[in-house]
Amino acid sequence: MLSPQISIIDLDFLSFPGVIAVYLIELPHATVLVETGPxxxxxxxxxxxxxxxxxxxDISDVFITHIHLDHAGAVGWLAxxxxxxxxxxxxxxHLVNPEKLLQSAKRIYGEQMDFLWGTFLPVPAAQxxxxxxxxxxxxxxxxxxxFDxxxxxxxxxxxxxxxxxFSGDIGGIRIGQSRHIELPTPPPEFNPVKWHSSIALIKSIRPAILAPTHFGTYNDVPFHLANLDKNLSELEDWLSRVMREQLPLSDFTHSLKDWLDKKGRNHCDPALQPYFEILNPSWMSAAGLYRYWNKTHQI
Ligand SMILES: [Zn+2]
Structure with a gap:
């Protein structure tokens, strides 16, 4: 419990504790969730x-940071x-008419879709x-x-x-109170220029605590944001270096996984290491980076 009003709900996603959070805020006459989980x-x-x-x-209000299924998959049910x-x-x-959202998720997850994410219900526009x-x-x-x-x-x-x-995915992935912070960069909208601006905005807000959905609360906010920004810059440098080699996506994905392992995952508590690949699958982040590069470097 963060305060008498605020609690973390650990959804135990795929029986893994400490990977997907919902935040519960109990007010005298209203009950608020931030995120719903899948x-x-x-x-x-x-x-x-x-x-x-x-x-x-009893839930009167739900804030979702974004509509990805690990954050907002139960939103229609709560509506x-x-x-x-x-x-x-x-x-x-996309909440009112989720067809497009679900089609693109299905393209990514295929047969695993229902097992991972369950059934996404639409939200009535009036709610x-x-x-x-x-x-x-x-x-x-x-x-x-x-904040946008x-x-x-x-x-x-x-x-x-x-x-x-409550920083959703823009504040990065940080689990088990480790110091390793990772950036999930899925297609189709990953954009490092916008991401740097969002980090600058968060710094200007000067929150006392950051609460990423993956996972928990961190009060070393200046450390966290400086590292997030640095990791993003290093990811951009790595991307521009690797893309010169013109690797096919499959080789690029392997390179990204190796780089992420060396950069941080391998330095974490061994018990935490498999979680990063669950929360930020390298094939998904690779697809987002690859797409961003090809979109912005077309001649
Ligand atoms: Zn996301």
Whole structure:
């Protein structure tokens, strides 16, 4: 528990603890979630809400940082239970009509799709609140401020509440209180220029605590953001070096995995090491980097 009001719900994704978080904020007359996790972990979410004496119908508001299925897969189900969904305007249409979102996820995950992510339900338009950059949303007297933070996806928000910045994926992946911070760079919207700007914006907000969805809370915010920025620059340097070799995607993917292992994963607690490849599969980040490079370096 972060404070009497705020708790971390660990969804135990694929029976791995400490990889996907939902944040629960209990106000006197409202109950707020930041993120929902995938639809496949609805039973875990329901059980942990029950541990807090809550039913799914008690959730009044849900903020999602973005619509990727590990962050927002249960959003339609929570809407069915009555929650209002606060989402970036670029993400909102995909919640109402998720066909395109699900098709592109299916292209990536194939037969694994249902097992990994479960069934994504659409959200009725009337239950969606499309956020504005820097908008302050008041719920039961509490203030939540939303920041447009592209770079990982063009529909990514960070949410600030009581000095805690829920940083989704733009704040990187950091697990088990290790010092290794990794950047998930999936297709199609990874953009390092936008990502650097979003890090600068987060620095200017000066949150006391960062709470990435993957996973937990960190109060060494200046260290975290400086390293995130440095890792992004090093990733860009690596990308421009490797792309000169004109490798096919499969070889490029192997190179990325080797580089990520050497850069940080191999220096973490051995028990944590497999988690990085679950949270940030090198084939997915490689596809995003490869696509970004080819899009921006067409002659
Ligand atoms: Zn994501």
């Amino acid at each position: 639809a496949s972990t609805i039973p875990q979410l329901t059980a942990q809400l029950a541990d807090h004496g809550l039913k799914p119908t 069915q239970k009555g929650a209002t969904i606060h989402v970036h305007p670029n993400g909102a249409p 969606i609140h499309s956020t504005q950059h820097q908008e302050v949303i008041r719920i039961d007297g509490a203030e939540f401020q939303v 933070t592209p770079g990982h996806a063009d529909h990514h928000n960070c949410i600030l509440y009581d000095g805690i910045l």
